[in-house]
Amino acid sequence: MRRFLLASALLSTTLYATAQDGGRPLWEVGGVALGVSQQAYPGSSQQVQRAIALPYFIYRGQYLRADSDGIGVRAVKTPRYEFDVSAAGAFGSNADHDPIRRGMPSLGTLVEVGPRLKVDLGPAPAGGRWRLDLPVRGVFDLSHQLRYRGAVFQPGVTWSRRAPGALLYGVGASLLVADERLASTFYEVEPRFARSFRPAYEARAGLLGTRLSTWFGKDLTRDWTLFGFAQLNSVAGGANRDSPLVRQVTGHTLGIGLSYTWLRSEARAAD
Numbered sequence: 001m002r003r004f005l006l007a008s009a010l011l012s013t014t015l016y017a018t019a020q021d022g023g024r025p026l027w028e029v030g031g032v033a034l035g036v037s038q039q040a041y042p043g044s045s046q047q048v049q050r051a052i053a054l055p056y057f058i059y060r061g062q063y064l065r066a067d068s069d070g071i072g073v074r075a076v077k078t079p080r081y082e083f084d085v086s087a088a089g090a091f092g093s094n095a096d097h098d099p100i101r102r103g104m105p106s107l108g109t110l111v112e113v114g115p116r117l118k119v120d121l122g123p124a125p126a127g128g129r130w131r132l133d134l135p136v137r138g139v140f141d142l143s144h145q146l147r148y149r150g151a152v153f154q155p156g157v158t159w160s161r162r163a164p165g166a167l168l169y170g171v172g173a174s175l176l177v178a179d180e181r182l183a184s185t186f187y188e189v190e191p192r193f194a195r196s197f198r199p200a201y202e203a204r205a206g207l208l209g210t211r212l213s214t215w216f217g218k219d220l221t222r223d224w225t226l227f228g229f230a231q232l233n234s235v236a237g238g239a240n241r242d243s244p245l246v247r248q249v250t251g252h253t254l255g256i257g258l259s260y261t262w263l264r265s266e267a268r269a270a271d
Helices: 002-014 180-187
Strands: 027-039 047-060 064-067 070-077 081-090 110-123 129-141 147-153 156-163 167-178 206-219 224-234 250-264
Touching: 081 129, 110 147, 147 180, 167 180, 180 206
Parallel strands: none
Antiparallel strands: 027 047, 027 250, 047 064, 064 070, 070 081, 081 110, 110 129, 129 147, 129 156, 147 167, 156 167, 167 206, 206 224, 224 250
């Protein structure tokens, strides 16, 4: 169940199925295989590698959505504005595998869920489009009975383009602003966990870091889609840059995957 929920969350950042002539199907059923190498948390010097293969379901209803652009309920849509509920996810990491966190609680698999305002900023260079995203999400720990871990605000701007040959690609930049509870999850060192190499530290709310990202999706056939993404994360200027758990300023996440559509509806999505 945890892995299925995470796979659904990953759809918001990894499955970029391209539109076909006549519009996209109202629903699709298939499978996805995904390999990810991610930074354990912003500022960590450790990488976490995961590979999963799971079924997926995409639905592009007028209000209920579960597709490449988000998962949840779309409450409002106009030519320029869209308001919905979306999700994202990140794999957890074992503290025993990270020398600086050894003896502390491990970081669980985290899923973010919350409202998002999207603003179409119009045409962009090279035939692309600009978009402003303003998501506010609660963060929940799938490894600990959906325990609430805090909230994050991630304003960002993206440029994306659909190119000939069933190819979609884009780049984006965003800020991550966390409340004190989420900052504590990553950066706080309680006195009972303090060591000579890891002094006690009280985390603060504020800028968690900045993120640059790029992605692509390419239809290989009618049923097979190749996709990939990369992120560069930085904690430079972050509110908790001085935490002893911050071991490096920049880090990266890379992912590559393949999806297969087994069944699709004859009916087409309205948009």
